[in-house]
Amino acid sequence: MTEQPITIYNHKQQPVTLDALRLTNYARAQIIEAIDSTQQLYYLFFYKGKFITAKTTSTLKRFSFIAKAFSYGHVHHAPHPFIKAxxxxxxxxxMINNQQLLRKLNDKYSKHDQAYILTMFESFIKKQQLFDHLKSMFYEDRREGHLFSAYQTIQIMKDFTPxxxxxxxxxxxxxxxxxxxxYQDQNEKLFQQDVIESEKIMFNDPEQYFNYYMDHLKAEDRIIELxxxxxxxxxxxxTEAILKxxxxxFPNALSDEDLLKLYDELASYNSFNPLQNRLLKKxxxxxxxxQISSIILKHDLDFNAQDAKQLTEIITRQTDRKLTAHPQGLQRILIKLIDFNSSNTDRLLYPFVSELLGHYDLDExxxxxxxxRELNSNANVLxxxxxxxxxxxxxxxIQTxxxxxFDFKQWDQAxxxxxxxxELRPDDSKPLKWLSKTYLEKGLKAESEVYQKMYVDSQKQAY
Structure with missing residues (x-):
């Protein structure tokens, strides 16, 4: 798949075209790294799947939020269905400036969401300025007696400036x-009262909290992140349960082809049989x-009767024989299909033998x-x-x-x-007839007519 160019609008409201490089998902934050035609890097920030703004830079601060996001987050390189989603x-x-960013956050997000989002921008806004902003949030809550809210802000500041x-x-x-x-015990009460902290915990410990995290994302309708x-x-x-x-x-915005790409990627990471079989069926x-050829060659997966029937129909309808570039994978597919139904031997083998004759040595x-031959020694094609x-x-x-x-459509050899x-039998008109037929099959009508005339003349002379 190819990634569609990204269009964003800069501070002057002019369109800028970017090419995506990679995406990271890091708890509630997602960041797309992209590049323009001058090789300028852009970072597109999303919070719970919603676009916030974009920033440009040539370097990232070590240990900053964005550096950690690309180091410890779930990274996907372009082109990728999740970027598309x-x-x-x-x-x-x-793109908006920092003052506009503060107003946008104040209008659309809760206090603690604002605090968390602001820490995402430490590579682009002075750290002291961000710290002072978070500090003022803390003092405001403490003055008003909202101690838990104040402590939530301290927890965000702890990750920001530990x-x-x-x-x-x-x-x-x-x-x-x-x-x-x-917070130390990470008990149920924390998960009920501080969704930001609890989501960070779930993200960093999926083995323990995977099902809880899935339910959380689903409840918030964050389907892409799910x-x-x-x-x-x-x-x-x-596991089979997760696969189902x-x-x-799977997000409605993504196509079946996108799902196929993800299955293909997943299959390259492990040899989990249900996953390989799902990829095969897709x-x-x-x-x-x-892809079927490659999968079967790598994993030696089996078909069921329905798979075999469907694949036989696909192969026999296929006009593009590029599969012959992978003869071992093709052989494995055809063996499995003929093993299901040996009466299909000629139907399946004929077009591929014809194509392979044009590319491979006879001994090969x-x-x-x-x-x-072991499956069906009586096949006509064999x-x-x-x-x-x-x-x-x-x-x-040589005529035979x-x-x-000719039967295998190998016109040049014919x-x-x-x-x-x-040449060997100049008095025999039969080769002339077949030369005319073969040139016609090649689309060379003039040459065909020449040999047809020679054939007719030779027939007349014979009488």
Whole structure:
């Protein structure tokens, strides 16, 4: 797949075209790294799937939020369906300055969401300025007696500036003792009262909190993030239950082809059989023969009767024989299909033998066909190839060899044989007839007519 260019509007409301490089999902934040035609890097910030703004920079601060997001988040390189999903969900994206950012956050987000979002921008806004803003939020809550809310802000500041003396002194302040215990124990009460902190915990410990995290994302209708979470789990600890819910919850904005790409990626990370089989079924559904060839060669998966029937229909309708570029994978597919129903041997093998004759040495092709002789030794296609193999370089039967090549639509080899037969037996009109037929099949009407006339003249002379 190819990624569609990204269009954002700069501070002057002028469109800027970008190419995506990668996406990271890091708890509630998503960031797309992109580049413009001058190689300027842009970072597009999303919060719970919603676009916030974009920033430009040439370097990122070490240990900043964005640096950690690309180091410890779930990263997907372009082109990728998840990048497409975020862009489709945010069709209009405008860059705003820092003052506009503060107003936007104040209008649309809760106090603690604002605090968390602001920490995402430490590579683009002075850290002291951000710290002072968070500090004022803390003091405002404490003055009004909202101690838990104040402590929530301190927890956000702890991730932002863990070694700052102000943060250290307040984390263990006795007036916040009961809250400190709640955060330290990570108990149910914390998960009910501080969704930002609880989501960070769930993101960092998916083994323990995976199902809880899935329910949380689903309840907030954050379907793209839910799919990304399930995708990551399928990479690291796949189960059939997750596989089923992954497809069930797949974002509507993404296509079946996008789902196929994700299955293909996942299959490259592990050899989880249900996943490989799901990929195989999707490839059969879409008729992706080269991928089927690759999957079967790597994992030796089996078909059921319905798969075999569907794949047989796809192969026999196929006009593009590019699959012959992977003869071992093709052989594995055809063996499995013929094993299901040997009466399909000629129907399945004929077009591919015809194509392989044009690209492979006869000895190689003879060896490639050996397993099919064990499955159906009476197949007509095998008998014809065996005659080609036996008669190769036999000048006494060069006409017959040409007719066999003609049957397999190998026009050039057929022409070579008929031309030689005509030279060896100049009084025989039969090679002329076949030369005319073969040139016509090649679309060379003028040459065909020449040999047709020669054939008719030779017939007249015979009488």
């Amino acid at each position: 975020f862009l489709d969900a945010n069709p209009t994206m405008k 070694n700052h003396s102000f943060v250290k002194s307040l984390i263990n302040d006795r007036i916040f003792k009961k809250y400190f215990t709640m 799919s990304m979470l399930q995708y990551h789990q399928l990479k690291t600890a796949p 819910t992954f497809e069930k919850n 490839c059969i559904e879409f008729g992706h023969l080269n 092709l003879n060896k490639w066909l050996e397993p099919f 008998a014809k190839f065996d005659r080609i193999y036996a008669l190769n370089n036999d000048l006494d039967h 060899l040409g007719e066999l090549y 022409l070579e044989c008929f031309s030689m037969a005509s």
